[in-house]
Structure formats: structure tokens, C-alpha cells
Amino acid sequence: MNVRGEVVDAGETRAVSTQYGERNLAEVTVREDDGPKQVTLWGKWTESAALLEEGMELLVTDVETDQYQGETTYSTSKESSVVVEPGFLVDVTDIRSWVQCPRMYYLNKISGIPLNYPVVKGTIVHEVFGDLLRGRELDDSIEERVEEAGLQLGLLGMEASDVADEVRQNAKAIEGWLQQGVLTEEDDWRSEQLLVSQQYGIKGRADALRRGMPVELKTGKNLKRDPRFQDKIQAVCYALLLREKGVPADTGTLLYTKNTALDRGDESGDLSPAKEFSIGDGLLDFVVRTRNEIAAMEYETDVPTGYEADATCEYCFEQDTCMVVSGRLDQESKAGQIGNALPEEEQRYFEKMYRLVEEERGATHEEYAKLWEQTPEERADDDRALIDLKPGSQVEIEGGRWELRATRTSDAVSKIREGDVVLASDGDPIGGHAEMARVKQLGEEVVVTADESVELRRLDVYPSELSADRMLTALHDFVLKGDPRQKDVLFDRASPDFSANHQTYIDNNEAQNEAVNLATNAEDFALVHGPPGTGKTYTIARIIRAMVEQSEATESPRNGGGATAEGGETALLSAFTNRAVDNALEALRDQGFEDVVRVGTENGVRPDMQDLRFEQGGDPNERVKELRDASVVAATTATCGSRIMREQHFDVALVDEASQLTEPATLAALNLADRFVLVGDHQQLPPVVRTENDLSTSLFQRLIETYPDSGVMLDRQYRMSQRIQAFASREFYDGELRPATGDVAGQRLAALPDVDTSALPNDLQNGVSFVDPDGETVGNTNPIEADRVAEVVQSFLDAGLSPDEVGVIAPFRAQVAEIGRRVSAGVTVDTVDRFQGSSKEVIVVSFVATGNLESPIFEDYRRVNVALTRAKKSLVLVGDEAALCTDPLYSRMVDWAK
DNA sequence: ACTCTGCGCAGAGGA
Numbered sequence: 001m002n003v004r005g006e007v008v009d010a011g012e013t014r015a016v017s018t019q020y021g022e023r024n025l026a027e028v029t030v031r032e033d034d035g036p037k038q039v040t041l042w043g044k045w046t047e048s049a050a051l052l053e054e055g056m057e058l059l060v061t062d063v064e065t066d067q068y069q070g071e072t073t074y075s076t077s078k079e080s081s082v083v084v085e086p087g088f089l090v091d092v093t094d095i096r097s098w099v100q101c102p103r104m105y106y107l108n109k110i111s112g113i114p115l116n117y118p119v120v121k122g123t124i125v126h127e128v129f130g131d132l133l134r135g136r137e138l139d140d141s142i143e144e145r146v147e148e149a150g151l152q153l154g155l156l157g158m159e160a161s162d163v164a165d166e167v168r169q170n171a172k173a174i175e176g177w178l179q180q181g182v183l184t185e186e187d188d189w190r191s192e193q194l195l196v197s198q199q200y201g202i203k204g205r206a207d208a209l210r211r212g213m214p215v216e217l218k219t220g221k222n223l224k225r226d227p228r229f230q231d232k233i234q235a236v237c238y239a240l241l242l243r244e245k246g247v248p249a250d251t252g253t254l255l256y257t258k259n260t261a262l263d264r265g266d267e268s269g270d271l272s273p274a275k276e277f278s279i280g281d282g283l284l285d286f287v288v289r290t291r292n293e294i295a296a297m298e299y300e301t302d303v304p305t306g307y308e309a310d311a312t313c314e315y316c317f318e319q320d321t322c323m324v325v326s327g328r329l330d331q332e333s334k335a336g337q338i339g340n341a342l343p344e345e346e347q348r349y350f351e352k353m354y355r356l357v358e359e360e361r362g363a364t365h366e367e368y369a370k371l372w373e374q375t376p377e378e379r380a381d382d383d384r385a386l387i388d389l390k391p392g393s394q395v396e397i398e399g400g401r402w403e404l405r406a407t408r409t410s411d412a413v414s415k416i417r418e419g420d421v422v423l424a425s426d427g428d429p430i431g432g433h434a435e436m437a438r439v440k441q442l443g444e445e446v447v448v449t450a451d452e453s454v455e456l457r458r459l460d461v462y463p464s465e466l467s468a469d470r471m472l473t474a475l476h477d478f479v480l481k482g483d484p485r486q487k488d489v490l491f492d493r494a495s496p497d498f499s500a501n502h503q504t505y506i507d508n509n510e511a512q513n514e515a516v517n518l519a520t521n522a523e524d525f526a527l528v529h530g531p532p533g534t535g536k537t538y539t540i541a542r543i544i545r546a547m548v549e550q551s552e553a554t555e556s557p558r559n560g561g562g563a564t565a566e567g568g569e570t571a572l573l574s575a576f577t578n579r580a581v582d583n584a585l586e587a588l589r590d591q592g593f594e595d596v597v598r599v600g601t602e603n604g605v606r607p608d609m610q611d612l613r614f615e616q617g618g619d620p621n622e623r624v625k626e627l628r629d630a631s632v633v634a635a636t637t638a639t640c641g642s643r644i645m646r647e648q649h650f651d652v653a654l655v656d657e658a659s660q661l662t663e664p665a666t667l668a669a670l671n672l673a674d675r676f677v678l679v680g681d682h683q684q685l686p687p688v689v690r691t692e693n694d695l696s697t698s699l700f701q702r703l704i705e706t707y708p709d710s711g712v713m714l715d716r717q718y719r720m721s722q723r724i725q726a727f728a729s730r731e732f733y734d735g736e737l738r739p740a741t742g743d744v745a746g747q748r749l750a751a752l753p754d755v756d757t758s759a760l761p762n763d764l765q766n767g768v769s770f771v772d773p774d775g776e777t778v779g780n781t782n783p784i785e786a787d788r789v790a791e792v793v794q795s796f797l798d799a800g801l802s803p804d805e806v807g808v809i810a811p812f813r814a815q816v817a818e819i820g821r822r823v824s825a826g827v828t829v830d831t832v833d834r835f836q837g838s839s840k841e842v843i844v845v846s847f848v849a850t851g852n853l854e855s856p857i858f859e860d861y862r863r864v865n866v867a868l869t870r871a872k873k874s875l876v877l878v879g880d881e882a883a884l885c886t887d888p889l890y891s892r893m894v895d896w897a898k
Numbered sequence: 899a900c901t902c903t904g905c906g907c908a909g910a911g912g913a
Contacts, residue, residue, distance in 0.1 A: 093909060113910075122910040194907080205908050220911065317912055421907055436907045466905040577903060601906070638904040660903085688902040780900080812900070833901050857900040 003039050003074050004059045004086070005030035010052035026050070030058050039063060040075035045082040048289055051296035052084065059083040061199065081285070083200055084292040085299055089368050092204025092237040095290055099230045101311035102304035103322055103333055105294070110325075110354075111480075112473040115643050120152045121163065122219040125170045125257060126207060129217050130451070132174060133191040133208060134400035142167050147617050151627065154620030155647055170219055170257035173273040177255065188212070192451050194423075195241035196368075198430055202291055203368075206238040212247045214238035221258035227275045228254075236287050239279045245431060250279050301358050306334030328480055342479065345491055350479045353664055356695045357475065361468035363690035368463055384461040386414050387427075389446060394453040404437070406446045406456040415461055418442045419603040424450055427457035436462065438603075470641035471664035477646065478667045483674065489524045496524035496710045505546055509740070512539045514712045519543045519654075519677045520550060527704050527711030528679040531737050532728070532869035533719025533839065540573075540656055540679055541587035547571050547652050548595070548631045572648075573634040574669040575656035578604040579837060581634050584656055585609055588632070597630035599639055616644070637661060641668035648672055655679065657837075658700035662687045666699040678703065683732040684866050685836055716740035719839055721747050723767035724868070724875050727896045731889065732865045749873045752841065755800040764795055764876060770897040771878045775850060780812035782848045789846045789878050790822035796842050796874070803827045807840035809867050811857045815848050832867045843871035847879030852886050861889050868893070 009029035015022050026041045026049035039060050041049045052058065062079040065072055076082065098105040113119060124145045131141035146153070146164045153163055188211050196203040208215040214235045222228060227235075235252030242249040259273040297304060306313070306322075313319050313335040327337035329347055341347065367384070392405035404424060416422055416439060423429050424437035437450035439459070448456065478487070488494040498521045505516040512535055518526040520543070528543075530536030548568045573588075575581045578600060585596060586609070598605055598612040605613050612634075614627060627633070627648070637655065639645055653673035658666060659680030665687070670676045682701040689695045704711045715736050717725060722745035729737035739745035748767070750757045763769055771792065775784035789808060796806050803826025810816050813831055820829045828840065845867050849858065857863065868875065877897050884890040 091908075116911080118911045120910075124910085126910060192908095203908090207909090218911085220913090315913065415902095421905080423907095438906080462907070464905060464907075466907090467903085470905075579903095601904095603906090604904080636904065642905080665904090685902085688904090690902090831901065833903095855899055860901090863901085 001063055001065070002059060002061045003030060003032065003037055003063050005032040005037065005057070007052050007054055007056045007058050008036060010054065011049060013046040013050060028052060028058065038071075038073050040073065041082055042076045044285065044289065045076055045080070048082045048084055048292040051292055053296075053300070056296070056299055057085050057087060059086040059199070081200065081288050082292070083288065085295040086199065086201045087368070088295045088298060088362075088365050089196070089201050089203045090291045090294050092202060092234055094294060095202070095237055095287060096230045096234045098290060098294055099233045099309065101306055101313075101316065101318075102293075102297075102308040103306035103311075103335070104316075104318055106304050107318060107321060107325060109469075110472050110476040111321075112469070112476075112643065112646075115152060115155060115647055117156050117158065118219070120149055120156065121166060124149055124163070124167050125219045126217055128167060128171055129174055129207065130191040131400060132171070132178065133189050136400055138168075138171055138175065142171065149616075150618040150620050151614075151616040151623040151644060154622075154624035155644070158620060160620055173257040173259060174217070174255065177274050190452065193238075194434060194436055195238060195245075196430065196434075197241045197244050199244055200240060200288055200291065201295060202237060202241060202287075204237060204241070209242075210253065212242065213249050213251045213253065214242065215253045215255060217255045217257060219257055222254075222256040222275070223259065225275070227252075227256075227277060232277060232283070233287060233290070235277075236279055236283045240284050240287055243284075252277055252279050298358065298362075301355050303331055305332045325480065343491075346479055346487070349491070350475065352694075353475050354472070356691070356693050357468050357471045357664060359691045359693060360471075360689055360695060361465055364463045364465055364468065367461075367690075384415055386416060386446070386459045387457075389457050389459070391455045391457055392445070394455075396453075397449065400451075402450050402453040403440075404448050404450060404454060404456045408444060408446060414459075416442065416459055421462055421464070422448070423460040423462045424448050424454050424456055425458045425460070426455045429458065429460050467638065467665070470638055470668060471662065473646070474641050474668035474671060475664045477671045478664075482671065485524070486670065486674075492706065494524075496522065496526075496707060498522055498526075498710075505542055506539075509535065509714075509716055511712060511714045511716060512542070515539050515714060516543050516546050518710075518712050520546050522675055522677065522710075525676045525678065525703070525710060527700065527707070528677065529681060529704060529711055529713040530679055531681050531683065531714065531717065531733055532866075533717040533725075534714035534737075535716075535718055535740075536656070536679060536714060537583050537587045539714065540584050540654060541591050541593070543677060544571050544573055544584075544588060544632060544654060545591060545593050547654075548593075568631060569651040570630075571632045572640070572650040572653040572669060572672055573632055573656075574637050574640055574653060576637060576660045576665075577657060577837075578606070578636055580656045581636055582606040582609045583837075585612065585634055593632075595631040597627060597633050599627075599633060599635040599645065604636070637665050637669050640672060641665075645672065650674075652676065659698045660685060660687055661698055661700070662689060662695045663697070663699040663702070664695075684862055685833060686860075686862065718744055719872055720869060721745060721767050721873055724871050724873075727893060728865055728869050731861075731892070747873050749799075749801070749841065752801070752805075752873075757799060759799040760795055764792065764874070767873065768875045768897050769877070770881075770894060771876060772881045773878060775880065777848060777850045780814040780848065781818045782815060782846070782850065783818060785846055785848060785878055785880075786815065786818040786822055789819050789844055792844050792876050792878065793823045793827055797824060797827075801842060805841040806844070807835065807838075807842070807870060808844045808846065809835050809870065810846040811848060811855075811863070815846055819846060832863050835870050836866050839870050839872055841872050842874045842876070843867075844876045844878060847877070847884060849883045850880040851883055853883055853890065858887070858890070864889065864893065 011027040013026045024046045026046045061081045063074040064077045127145045128141045191208045193206045206214045207217045216235050231254050239249040254275045322335045323338045326333035327339040328342050330341045388409040389406035395403045397403045420439050425434035426432045435450040435454050437448040441447035506513040515528045597614045599614045650673040652675045653669045654677040655669050656679045658678035659682045678700045680700040686696050718740045773785050773788035775782040806827050808829040884894050
């Protein structure tokens with residue numbers, strides 16, 4: 001039996017005499033649902049007890065019970081594990097680096113692993129290893145894997161043939177050992193096993209399993225008899241997770257692939273690549289206690305000093321970095337500090353943002369917890385999984401991967417979308433067989449691709465920490481390596497400067513022309529505030545062209561190389577979403593500009609922009625040249641934080657949708673350039689974050705409030721009729737948003753070809769109308785309202801509008817699904833959040849709520865602004881008047897619409 | 899009480 005609950009009393013460790021001699025114990029009280037329980041933690045588990053704070057979650061497995069003075073008490077048994085904050089999933093590689101030195105764990109976390117040759121080669125060797133296990137021919141595999149890494153190798157100044165030769169050396173050791181196994185008996189192999197433990201709060205991916213035992217591949221050399229301790233620990237972690245699945249893993253194997261016969265002569269020692277060791281309870285418990293140290297430190301958002309372990313700094317290859325970071329941020333560390341501390345405000349900024357990002361990471365971890373704790377029955381009402389799949393074919397495709405198919409047996413709504421990375425399983429993602437997979441198709445039939453085959457019965461959302469990781473590295477790069485002038489401006493120590501060189505770029509829109517001038521004259525930064533429909537994308541394209549075409553004032557070539565072929569400036573074009581990046585590219589192309597490289601995944605980039613997409617594979621020198629020669633590189637801000645992009649430098653960075661980005665996410669793009677331009681609208685939706693804190697204030701908003709003179713608002717809109725834009729202009733833009741022309745102001749449905757507005761019911765004749773269907777809410781839906789919305793949509797279709805000219809917006813996904821079942825194909829039905837950025841001739845908004853507006857979704861008025869400004873010629877609001885009138889803004893909206 | 903996009907998922911290593 002297990003005890004699990006919130007710690008209410010952490011207890012003190014004390015020594016007692018027992019029949020086995022003196023032993024340590026700590027008595028901890030936790031609150032379970034049915035009241036407090038006292039658990040005695042014995043022996044080495046007191047080390048974990050010492051980490052506890054009130055409020056932490058504690059799990060003690062396999063406890064023994066006792067009756068003492070009529071009360072039941074609990075204590076650890078031989079089989080017990082003590083798990084601190086079990087909901088916090090710790091990566092196996094983090095446990096490994098913590099064992100080396102807790103400070104190294106921290107440094108890796110804030111700075112990421114930079115681009116260096118040993119790491120890139122290590123990755124290639126691992127890929128080749130996987131290919132060999134999947135039965136692939138060695139030379140084919142090496143050639144392809146080296147080719148794929150073309151850009152990275154090029155940036156490191158490596159030639160493909162040299163790398164292939166080196167990899168071949170490592171592969172020889174692998175092959176030799178594999179053949180050995182096959183000779184002795186039938187080996188049972190599999191590669192790349194993903195393991196996630198609910199019980200221990202550990203996740204990771206084992207390189208391979210051989211007869212159910214973990215095998216870890218290392219590219220380096222180890223001539224000692226025993227594997228390195230941290231390498232062992234990695235294998236022990238996987239063994240622990242395998243045991244939880246009922247696989248009795250008791251032996252670990254480390255494969256040091258640089259141990260080859262070639263080394264004979266220059267060294268003596270154990271040259272066999274494979275080193276086995278046995279895994280006992282002592283090691284398994286050690287891993288859990290180490291994991292607890294990490295979980296406890298992250299709970300407090302503490303920074304490790306290095307004293308937590310007995311690592312020696314003297315021989316550490318990270319010693320210099322460690323001392324510099326300690327010195328700059330004034331952190332206590334075992335290695336000591338060198339250099340001057342950063343100004344107080346920079347240190348405080350780093351600490352504050354670090355905490356916020358970690359809080360955000362914590363929220364992601366809670367999503368994991370939900371993922372594992374729910375039974376399949378509970379999952380049925382959950383939108384984070386598709387559990388109703390009937391397995392179909394499993395076909396091997398190129399590269400040894402698998403295409404898995406299944407059919408859906410219900411029409412349950414889910415968060416999962418095409419292109420997502422998910423956990424594909426046989427129905428039990430924890431105890432059963434699960435693989436990481438990518439969703440290729442998500443209709444009646446579900447198609448995913450994965451490294452190994454699975455009986456596809458279930459898909460789960462796999463929460464990613466990538467955005468938290470990227471935010472941290474961007475924060476690190478900015479505070480510790482950022483440009484001094486840029487920091488002066490962003491820390492309010494200096495005001496942004498502009499040169500005064502006025503030109504006419506756009507002759508029919510004063511604000512747009514002003515925006516281009518402001519951007520090209522900015523010596524630090526410029527802000528462009530673009531309300532709905534104001535020609536933001538066109539202006540962005542014009543700015544980019546103007547920047548690239550203006551000659552470089554000062555010599556600041558990228559990457560220490562020469563200027564670009566044209567001699568102009570280089571620009572980074574970035575945005576929060578792939579969609580916005582591609583829209584900006586489309587506008588650039590419309591203006592005849594093609595000197596662009598699009599960096600992004602095949603999934604993310606729109607089909608008509610694939611021809612601009614940068615291919616990372618190929619000849620190393622050619623890949624580097626293509627990236628460096630482009631005047632404009634376009635990528636999402638998330639990609640700007642990638643290892644490749646962190647190596648690039650530009651004269652200027654332009655970031656669209658900047659009001660939807662957290663401050664650290666914006667920094668990822670700004671770090672890559674000398675100057676920047678942010679484009680956004682803080683009256684539309686704020687950054688997407690899971691936590692409620694200062695992360696939801698964008699850098700765009702902070703700067704436009706601090707430096708209003710560094711910004712210009714585009715005030716002429718080309719989208720909405722006068723009648724439609726009036727409310728948004730008054731409520732959100734101080735009445736300053738106006739139609740660009742009389743034609744825009746006076747546009748009507750009747751002007752569309754084949755549309756006969758006389759066919760419309762009376763109450764829909766006006767450009768803006770309000771309909772109260774007298775519905776009733778059922779959960780997050782309102783079926784009667786959905787019926788009425790469908791009728792309204794049909795009226796417009798009957799009047800001659802085509803389905804793609806009509807859009808329906810609802811606040812909740814459940815209502816979106818409800819309406820989706822009722823309207824004709826081709827009519828876009830979506831949430832407000834997902835409609836941001838697009839528009840339709842006719843928009844119907846379903847508000848769902850009846851009685852009151854008691855849901856957080858209605859609190860943010862910016863959502864109303866987005867919903868109402870999607871329509872060009874006709875806007876229909878469908879909702880319960882009484883509910884809407886409980887709030888002053890919604891009430892004014894009803895008055896305006898009626 | 900709700901909404902949400904990114905990211906090859908995680909890991910690849912050096913004395």
C-alpha cells in the first residue's frame with residue numbers, strides 16, 4: 001500500500017537504537033483525503049525527508065502498517081520508495097548531470113547545450129546505432145545521417161567525408177558487438193524506448209533494450225574496467241522504469257564505441273567497448289533520492305551551488321563558465337566567482353524572469369500528472385486524449401519508420417491536431433507499449449508515424465517543455481551575453497535613438513509610411529501598433545524591403561564573414577506563429593522580393609512557401625553559404641531560440657505578433673540582431689501562458705507604454721464597414737481607428753456577386769445585428785443557440801454567399817464542435833483565439849452564456865475585440881441578452897448591435 | 899469554471 005499526500009509536518013531526523021544497531025529515522029505527517037497520516041522514513045530515506053517543506057507532495061510506496069495506541073502508523077519497508085513531488089517529472093539526463101555536479105545541471109538548463117562537434121557526432125552515431133538495430137545497411141545509414149547534419153557540420157567547419165570516416169570507426173565497435181550477441185544466442189533487441197514513470201516522476205528514452213536490459217551508447221572512450229558513474233546512473237534510471245513495467249532489469253550495459261583495436265599501442269586498458277554491471281536495490285534507491293534532490297530544488301526554484309554533491313571543480317571542463325556565471329549573477333558556487341557582478345536591476349530581472357518561466361514549466365508538469373493519473377474511463381471526458389481507436393494497419397515506411405493507422409469509433413473533441421507530436425499507445429500509455437509519434441491525418445481515419453510499431457488504440461497529448469527551455473536560454477543570452485546598448489535601452493538606462501532621414505515609401509497611407517520611416521531610422525528599436533485590418537502585413541513587407549535595400553551604415557557583417565552579396569543589410573523576420581511568418585513572406589513575394597530563406601519544420605511551413613524552406617541536410621559548405629547569403633531569414637521566435645539560429649546574427653530583427661509573445665520569447669529573436677522592430681496590437685489577445693503572472697505582459701506592451709514616441713499606430717483599416725468597426729474603435733482604440741476609404745466604410749453584402757440580400761430575414765438585413773435565441777447552457781455548450789446559429793448561417797448561404805465567405809466564432813471548443821455538426825461544410829467554425837489573424841465577409845458570434853458571464857473566458861475584453869473585428873460586411877451576435885447585460889462592456893456591445 | 903502555438907520528442911559529449 002502507498003501513502004500519498006501533502007506534507008503538513010516534515011519532521012526531524014534522529015537516531016534511535018534498534019535490535020540491528022543505531023538507525024536514522026524521520027517522522028513525516030502528510031494529509032491524505034481521509035485525514036493526516038504519520039509515516040516513518042527509515043535509513044537513507046531520511047536524506048529525502050530532509051528536503052521536505054510544508055506543502056510539498058510526498059509519495060511513500062509499499063509501506064508497512066502498525067497499530068500504536070489505537071492509531072495506525074506507517075513506515076518504510078524494504079520495498080519502499082520515497083518520492084518527493086512525484087508529479088514533477090525529472091529527465092534521466094538531468095539526473096545524470098546532477099550526479100556529475102548540480103551546478104552543471106543548472107548551467108545546462110539556463111544556457112542549453114551549444115553547437116559543438118562532439119555532440120553533433122554523438123547524435124549521428126546514435127542515429128546510426130538505431131538504424132543498425134532496425135536492420136539497415138551500415139554505409140547507407142552513415143551516408144544519410146551525415147548528410148542530414150550538413151548545416152551543423154558546416155557551421156563547425158567540418159567536411160562530410162571526414163565525419164563519415166570517424167562515425168565508421170564508432171560503428172565498427174557497435175557492429176562487432178552486435179555480431180557477438182547474434183552468435184551466442186537469439187538476441188532480442190529494440191531501439192529508442194521511451195519510458196515515463198508515474199510512480200517515480202522520471203522520464204527518459206533509453207538508447208536500446210537488449211533482452212529487456214537497458215543499453216546506453218557512448219561515443220567516447222573509457223579504458224577503465226568499470227563504466228563511469230554518471231553513465232551507470234543513466235542506465236539505472238532506465239532499469240528502474242523498466243521494473244515498474246514489470247520487466248526485471250538487473251543488468252546495465254554501457255557501450256563505449258571509441259574503444260577500438262585502433263587504440264592498441266598508445267594505451268593499455270580494457271579495450272572492449274561493452275561494459276556490463278549489475279543493478280541492485282542500493283543503486284535504484286540512490287537514483288530515486290537523487291531525483292528527489294532535483295524535485296525539491298525545483299519546488300523552491302533554488303539555484304544549486306555545487307556543494308550538494310562532492311564533485312571536484314578542479315577537473316571540470318565547465319569550471320570557467322561556472323565561475324563566470326556565478327560572478328555575473330552573484331551566485332554562491334563551489335567553483336567560486338570571477339568577474340564583476342551585473343548591475344543590480346539586471347540580476348533582479350534575471351531572477352524574476354527565471355522564476356516566472358519555472359512557474360510556467362511547473363504548469364506543464366501538472367499536465368503530465370493529469371495525463372498519467374487518469375483511468376481510461378476518466379479519459380473519455382478528457383480532451384487531452386483520443387482513447388476510442390480501433391487499430392488498423394502497421395506498415396514499415398522508409399528509414400525503418402512505421403506508419404500506423406486506426407479508425408475512430410466516436411466523434412469526441414480533442415486538443416490533438418494534425419502535425420502534433422503525441423504519445424501513441426496500445427491503450428495503456430504507462431504500463432503498456434507507447435511510442436512518440438507524429439499525427440499525419442486526423443479524420444475518420446487516424447494516421448501517425450513512429451520509430452517503432454504499436455497497436456494503435458490511443459493517442460495522448462505529450463506536453464512539451466520546449467518553450468520553457470527556449471525562454472530560459474533566451475533570458476540567459478540576453479542578460480549574460482547581450483549587446484550592452486540593447487540592454488541599456490531595455491533596462492531604461494537610455495532612451496531609444498532615431499536618425500532623421502525621412503522618405504516616402506508608401507504614398508497613400510500616412511501612418512504606414514510613418515511606420516516604415518520609424519523602423520528604418522531606428523537605431524535601437526521601433527514599435528508598430530497594428531489594429532485589425534490596418535495593412536500590418538503589407539507594412540511589414542515594405543519595412544523589410546526598405547531595411548535590406550538601405551546600405552549598411554556601419555560595418556557589422558554576420559558571423560564575422562563578409563556582407564551579403566548585395567551589400568545591403570540583413571534582416572531576421574520573425575513572429576509567434578508559423579502562419580504569421582508565412583503571411584509576411586507572402587506579402588514580401590507579392591512585392592517582388594524573393595531573397596529569403598525560411599527556417600522551420602516541414603510541418604510548420606505552409607505548402608506554398610516550401611520552396612523557400614531551408615534544407616538543413618546536404619553539403620556542409622553549401623548549407624552554410626545558403627543561410628549566410630540570404631538577405632532575409634524568416635522563422636518563428638521558437639525557432640530563433642534553436643541551436644542553429646543562436647549561431648546567426650543580423651542587422652535588424654522584425655517580430656510580428658509581438659503582443660502575443662512573452663518577454664523572454666521575444667528576446668530569442670532580439671538576441672540575434674543589433675536593432676529591432678516589434679509589430680503587434682496589445683488590444684488583441686495576450687501571450688499564451690499556463691500561469692497567471694507577469695509573463696502575460698508582452699515586451700511590446702511594456703515598451704509601447706514606456707516609450708509611446710517610439711511607436712506609431714496604423715489608424716486606417718481596410719477590412720470592416722464603418723458600422724462594424726465603430727464599436728471596436730470607440731472601446732479599444734480611443735476612436736482613432738477609421739476606415740481607410742469611403743469604399744471600405746460603405747461596403748455591403750449586396751455588392752458581392754450572386755448575393756441577394758433581399759432574401760435575408762429582416763433581422764439580418766443590417767450590417768450588425770443581435771439575435772437572442774432564448775437558449776440554455778449545457779456545460780460549455782448551448783445547443784439551442786447552436787441551432788439558431790446554424791439557421792443564421794443557412795440564411796446567408798441561401799442569400800447567395802459561398803460557405804468560405806462565412807465564419808462562426810464561439811468562446812468554447814465544445815460549442816465550436818456543437819455548431820460544427822450543424823452547419824454546411826466549408827463554413828469555418830472556430831474559437832476566438834484561433835480566429836485571430838483572419839477575417840470573413842460574414843461573421844456570426846455565439847456567446848453561449850445564459851444568466852451570467854461567470855467564466856474567465858469572458859473576463860478578458862481583448863477577446864471581444866478580436867471576435868467583433870473579424871467581419872467585413874456583416875456581423876451577427878447571437879447570445880442571451882440578460883447574461884450579456886450583466887457586464888458594462890458587453891452591455892454597451894448589445895446596445896450598439898441592436 | 900477557459901482559451902492557446904511552438905518545438906523533430908529527448909538526447910547527443912568533453913577529461
